[in-house]
Amino acid sequence: MGEVELLSRIQFAITAGFHFLYPPMSIGLGIALVIMEGMYLKTKDKKWEDLTRFWVKIFGIIFAMGVASGIVMEFQFGTNWAPYSRFVGDVFGSVLAAEGIFAFFLESGFLALLLFGWNRVKPPIHFLSTIIVTFGAHFSAVWILVANSWMQTPAGFQLVTKQVGETLVTRAEITDFWQVVFNPSTIDRLTHTIFASWLTGAALILSISAYYILKNRHLEEAKSAIKVGLIILIITSILQLITGHQSAVGVAKHQPSKLAAMEGHFEASAPAPLHIFGWVDTEEQKVKYGIAIPGMLSWLVHFDSSKPITGLNHFKPEDRPPVNIVFQSFRIMVGIGLFFILLSIVGTVLWASNKLTSAKWFLWILVFSVILPHLANQTGWIVAEVGRQPWIVYGIMRTSEAFSQNLSPGEAWFSLILFTAIYILIFILFLFLLDRTIRRGIGIYTKEDIYSKQKSLLEKG
């Protein structure tokens, strides 16, 4: 692999991985905001208003980070992956147009009302803005996932070759818009990603609320928020099991080389076991040091433990993805998913026995489990993207043909170092802002509020 190709790949992995910290949180928080503000309009209880305002602030910070890192994402298709852009431009054109016109403008326009409109519009209009921003966030996920799913399972296009100067240039041209949109993996992957985002948002709410309860602050608000978070968590952790299974079955059908890498399955066509954990030895072509359930993978895919699964040896060596990273990432993601199901069950039991907000050990688990959905999101994308290799568009275009040939290694190093440094900087700033907002707490917004609060504390004390 050439230097420019490797640097472009690393840069894409870093920018995409960094960007994807934020959209899931905004999508998930959006849902929670709709619930909280809806409760406020219904009950007129100030607790819900304070909660909404607090989470809107955090939403605003996260959203700004998502926009800043997202601009880079969009432009680097052109900068580092020019041949890819020429190849897919015609297919992605309509999808991108829909994204821009139906989702981006909607999100950012109404975000202004959500963040700054409290004194300018009536509460129902503000609530409407919250709903629209949340809808916009979901809608932009739809179009991005459509584009990425098309790269996994291309459909609704034809290859057209043209002569440019002395060389022949091939590109994919759209033949059916709806086949592109509803390509075989869109629905599975979209639902899996949306519910992952809800879960990510719920984990954030649970973490901060649990922290407040442990610190004995904002008890009333935090107890209400923790219930909102837990309800979302219970629903999504179960839905993730279903959509995850659906996705895996889809992968087995449409991207057999990816499934084989996920399971470290080498034999070209044989019934396959399910490894709980292990280490894939690609030299000896087997999974070592692990526990396996014989026939389980075949059963999961076909409901028959004796049916064969296509293995890596079915593919030419140059058509196989890296195995161990996909194998391990998949296990981390699934493990975290199972952990959240367990957490939901424990939470439900505690809630039923009225101990939800008094069981300290449980609250501490909630505080720290905020990191886990992000780990699952990142490893999930590693499975999806590394598992698709060596293809950038599965079966049609190789990643090694897709990077910009006219870049020099110096240019690629320049952008990679620059952006890594900037992302580290803004990530630190993000944590700083988040920490500050949490410290300030719920229900305190202006200097005057802080002064009056301090004053009343002094008078009491």
Added chain:
Amino acid sequence: MDLNTIWFILIGVLFAGYAILDGFDLGVGSVHLFVKDDYQRRIFLNSIGPVWDGNEVWLITGGGALFAAFPNVYASVFSGFYIALFLLLVVLVFRAVAIEFRSKRESPRWRNSWDIAYSISSYLIAFLLGVAMGNIITGVPLNEMGDFVGNFWTLISPYTVLTGITTVALFMMHGTIYLAMKTEGEVHQKVVGWINNTIIFFVICYVSTTMITLVYVPHMSAPFKDNPILFIIPLLNMLAIANIPREIHHRRYGWAFISSCASIAALLALFAIGIFPNLVISNPNPEFSLNIYNSASSQRTLTIMLIIAIIGMPFVLAYTSAIYWVFRGKVKTEDLHY
């Protein structure tokens, strides 16, 4: 009119929308350091507070539309202008971050540092956009595949530096007028005092750019020679600019702002007419130029996108106007979110 031409115009409209909208908030950024008082700086910042993020979406959508309608241009320009584009991205990210962070701590040093970062980024964004425009006007070296064969320094010439400075001047004028519209009291008086200077600065740059373009870049004026009716656009442009001091004199800042918007739109129209039907002119070897036909997506894609645009754009314009309407009027102390 064929689909390719329609998309040329639509992308032009998106970039004009971006220039008009982000133009004023970049302009506000460029005069940010002219006031020293923290309260006044916050008034400046909050005049663009609810809208700057949305304004940048026009750039994202413009970039997306370029990718969609003319993928070859998107691929060639972005991979070719690699260093320049990453510099632009850096300053865009930095500016966003600076706006978010500057008011989060009381410390004057903290605020001053972010203010400087914010203002410098605002200048650099305007300048880099102007340099890009200058390069599209003069043309850049392309090979027969449409790939850029120069390097970063190829893009910097006296002419492109001049178009960069002109863009800075244009946005400065535009932003100052916007501030005059959004402020009151002492800070308002200050801002109004700057307007004439910014107009003079812009007119000097504009006249120089025009003269040099007429002499050295004859292809930009050729369409006007062939179709004299097009002279109505530069005429309208000059009328719009001349109208600004008149409206300011009568304290009709809203109308002055509309005039300024009109002059930006007219400038971009001049630019678009000059390069049509090319999108990136190849210099030397004009036969390698990327135009609206050899770099376009298929007719089917252009049709589908047009349907999407026709359905979506009226909504976008309606709610964007409604949101600007909600945030109309002078910036008040209780609006200080940043």
